Amino acid sequence: MAALSPSDSSRPSRDAAIASAELSAKGRARRRYALVITLRLAILVIFLGLWELGTDTKVIDPFFFSSPSGIGEQIWTWITEGTSQGPLWQQIYVTLEETFIGFFIGAVGGIVAGIILGRNRLLADVFSIYIKIANSVPRVVLGSVFIIALGLGMASKVALAVVMVFFVVFANAFQGVREADRAMIANAQILGASPMQITRTVIIPSAMSWILASLHVSFGFALVGAVVGEFLGAKQGMGLLISTAQGAFNANGVFAAMIILAVMALVIEFIITQIENRVLKWRPAPFSGQGT
Amino acid sequence: MNVQTAATRKVSPDASAKDAAIAIDDVTLRFTTPDGHMMTAIRDFTMTVARGEFACVVGPTGCGKSTTLNLVTGLLKPTTGTVRVMGNPVTSISRDIGFVFQADALFPWRSVIDNVAAGPLYRGESKKQAYERARDWIARVGLARFEQHYPHQLSGGMRKRVALAQTFINQPKILLMDEPFSALDIQTRTLMQDELLTLWSELKSSVVFVTHDLEEAIALADKVYVLTAGPGTVKSVYQIELPRPRVMAEIRYDTQFVEIARIIWDDLREEVQIGQSRTLETGQ
Numbered sequence: 315m316a317a318l319s320p321s322d323s324s325r326p327s328r329d330a331a332i333a334s335a336e337l338s339a340k341g342r343a344r345r346r347y348a349l350v351i352t353l354r355l356a357i358l359v360i361f362l363g364l365w366e367l368g369t370d371t372k373v374i375d376p377f378f379f380s381s382p383s384g385i386g387e388q389i390w391t392w393i394t395e396g397t398s399q400g401p402l403w404q405q406i407y408v409t410l411e412e413t414f415i416g417f418f419i420g421a422v423g424g425i426v427a428g429i430i431l432g433r434n435r436l437l438a439d440v441f442s443i444y445i446k447i448a449n450s451v452p453r454v455v456l457g458s459v460f461i462i463a464l465g466l467g468m469a470s471k472v473a474l475a476v477v478m479v480f481f482v483v484f485a486n487a488f489q490g491v492r493e494a495d496r497a498m499i500a501n502a503q504i505l506g507a508s509p510m511q512i513t514r515t516v517i518i519p520s521a522m523s524w525i526l527a528s529l530h531v532s533f534g535f536a537l538v539g540a541v542v543g544e545f546l547g548a549k550q551g552m553g554l555l556i557s558t559a560q561g562a563f564n565a566n567g568v569f570a571a572m573i574i575l576a577v578m579a580l581v582i583e584f585i586i587t588q589i590e591n592r593v594l595k596w597r598p599a600p601f602s603g604q605g606t
Numbered sequence: 607m608n609v610q611t612a613a614t615r616k617v618s619p620d621a622s623a624k625d626a627a628i629a630i631d632d633v634t635l636r637f638t639t640p641d642g643h644m645m646t647a648i649r650d651f652t653m654t655v656a657r658g659e660f661a662c663v664v665g666p667t668g669c670g671k672s673t674t675l676n677l678v679t680g681l682l683k684p685t686t687g688t689v690r691v692m693g694n695p696v697t698s699i700s701r702d703i704g705f706v707f708q709a710d711a712l713f714p715w716r717s718v719i720d721n722v723a724a725g726p727l728y729r730g731e732s733k734k735q736a737y738e739r740a741r742d743w744i745a746r747v748g749l750a751r752f753e754q755h756y757p758h759q760l761s762g763g764m765r766k767r768v769a770l771a772q773t774f775i776n777q778p779k780i781l782l783m784d785e786p787f788s789a790l791d792i793q794t795r796t797l798m799q800d801e802l803l804t805l806w807s808e809l810k811s812s813v814v815f816v817t818h819d820l821e822e823a824i825a826l827a828d829k830v831y832v833l834t835a836g837p838g839t840v841k842s843v844y845q846i847e848l849p850r851p852r853v854m855a856e857i858r859y860d861t862q863f864v865e866i867a868r869i870i871w872d873d874l875r876e877e878v879q880i881g882q883s884r885t886l887e888t889g890q
Contacts, residue, residue, distance in 0.1 A: 501711035504679060504699055505776065506728035515724070519715045596715040598758040 380565040385573065388566040397555055402574075409540050409552040410578065412468055416475020417536035424480045424532075425525055428487025432521070433513060438488075449481045454542055461547045471543035471551070478539035479532040486528035490521025523597070526590045533586060537579055613847045613862040614869060617829070626690075627780055627812035628655040628678055633687030635673060646837035647673045651687070653831060653840060657779075660806065660813045662823035664874060665833030665841075666881030671816040673838070675782045678814065679703055691780060701729070704778030704811070706769055708785040712757045718744060718768050719753040725776040743771040747801065763794035767801070774805055781811040785818065799826060799854040807851065820874060824848075824866050825857050832874050835881035842873055 362382045368374035369381035376384060392402040399405065431438040457474045464470035494517050502516045544553025552571055559567025630653040636646050648670040655661045663671050676682040677689050680696045689696045691703070712721050719740050726736035744753055747767040757765055766786065773781070787795045803826065806813060817823050823830050830844045848862060857863050 495709075495711070497707045497709045497711040498713065500681065501705065501707060502713075502724070502728070503681075504703060504705040505725040505772070506701065507724075508728075511728055516713065519713070522715075594715075596717075596756045596758070 378565055380569045384566040385569045388570040398558060399550060399554060405550060405552050405555055408550045412471040412540040413475055413536045416472045416539055417479050417533055420476040420479025421483050421529060424483025425487045428484045429491055432488045432491025453477050457543050457546045466547050466549055471540045474543040475536040475539035478535040482532040482535060483528045486524045487521055490524030491517050494520040523594055530586055533582055534579060614844050614866045617843050617845050626654040627657045627692060629690040630677060631688050633677060633684040633689060635682060636685045648838045650839050655812045655814060657812055658810045659828050660826060661829045661831060662815045662817060662827035663831045663833065664817060664820050664823045665838060666835045666878045669833045669836045670838035671833060672784050675784055675814060675816060678782055679705060702779040704773040704776055704781045706773050706783045706786040708788055710765055712765060712768055714757050717754050717756055718749060721768055722771045722775055725772060739775055743775045747771045762790055763798060766790060766798055774809065777809060778811055781813045783815045785816055796854045820871055821858055821867060824863060825852060825854055830870060832870060835877045835884060841877060844870055
């Protein structure tokens with residue numbers, strides 16, 4: 315029996331071919347990225363252009379649907395001259411503060427409750443029915459209750475943001491704890507971990523990807539809670555700005571406030587993603603398969 | 607049937623030995639399923655593993671092979687009978703036990719070195735000492751250049767090496783292995799078997815190794831336990847008298863090995879057929 319070996323073609327020429335193939339693949343990837351960006355910008359420009367054109371030619375009534383230039387002017391006025399209820403920055407600051415406090419309390423509460431109930435079968439069985447009931451109440455309605463009980467100040471908005479956030483985070487933390495791998499828990503147990511150590515070093519890290527996913531969604535909910543709370547009754551904030559504009563039939567004002575809120579949400583979403591990537595750096599990157 | 611050959615003989619399971627590392631004496635384990643039925647996992651099960659002995663457990667699918675391991679860890683309690691580890695009845699998870707799982711049980715959010723250091727850290731060792739020893743064990747399984755990698759960056763065989771280091775760093779007197787290499791390809795599996803025998807010969811632990819692969823069992827073991835189709839009980843025990851050290855890549859061509867495999871397979875085949883036809887009849 316003779317071992318056969320494939321004939322050895324010239325090495326340098328093959329290396330050169332591989333290098334040039336790699337180079338052209340990189341070039342293709344760059345060009346595709348540029349194309350995607352260009353198309354995205356084109357869609358934005360076309361959309362805004364048609365909107366503006368529509369309002370100029372009165373096909374779209376700017377009284378109801380505003381116009382890009384009107385919205386721009388409104389934002390500019392707010393920045394330079396302030397709003398009817400004080401400087402724009404202060405409105406943004408108030409809303410953000412309510413959102414953050416509500417988000418923080420709701421998230422911490424949800425995580426703690428989720429882990430405790432996830433680790434304790436009896437508590438979970440007893441409380442699950444109440445959580446289902448509480449969760450089925452349309453939470454925005456609670457806004458009215460909070461305003462009656464807590465007044466027009468910050469507390470009522472924070473409370474609404476908390477209930478918006480709590481249930482989402484709780485449900486995910488609970489599920490994450492339940493999904494923790496049995497073999498992994500047994501492994502930790504046999505390696506010598508105490509129940510406390512298991513919770514800290516196995517349960518919480520494995521629930522972390524669930525929890526972080528819920529934080530993404532629930533930050534948006536916290537913002538909704540704060541804005542709706544302000545909408546229902548407040549002395550300051552973006553929600554009040556919208557409701558004032560609505561009362562004055564100022565479509566520009568409503569759209570302008572909406573865009574400011576969207577930008578706020580996007581910026582914070584970006585920050586949360588950064589934090590998530592840092593905390594979950596052990597996760598395999600999508601599409602890369604086996605790393606090297 | 608004549609089972610008396612040069613390299614294997616049938617022995618009887620015996621729980622009377624006083625110095626045994628593991629003594630499972632006439633154990634039956636039943637549990638209630640969620641819909642209220644009683645299930646018998648194993649019945650009248652007797653097994654002893656002497657100190658420093660390598661025992662393999664083979665049997666048809668679903669006969670309770672893994673259950674025996676969980677009895678030794680204390681994660682399952684016997685309905686009747688007793689389980690003793692190092693002479694003492696099992697009450698909680700003993701510090702003397704190490705367990706290598708079939709599935710990947712590494713912590714994916716920890717790097718290789720953090721995974722290997724987990725055991726000593728759980729057991730209250732100082733950080734410095736734990737990481738020093740972890741580094742040593744990682745080097746012993748040949749992964750010195752991968753200390754900072756995360757499990758998902760390693761191949762299946764490398765992850766198994768990490769799992770071995772993670773278990774061996776606690777220097778278990780008793781090593782339980784639940785089909786640890788079944789997910790590996792055949793070449794990697796042979797390498798890992800050699801690796802395991804080397805580590806075992808240094809540490810001199812008593813091993814219970816569960817597998818569905820009869821050849822793997824014979825190649826590794828001092829004693830092979832053949833279980834019946836579920837509810838499992840010991841059908842026969844074979845003493846394997848192949849000389850050590852054994853080389854995994856060669857041993858399967860050894861004439862004695864082939865002879866032993868034929869004898870035990872004759873015994874095991876019946877049970878596999880029973881298990882299979884029962885599964886097909888009941889549809890479970």
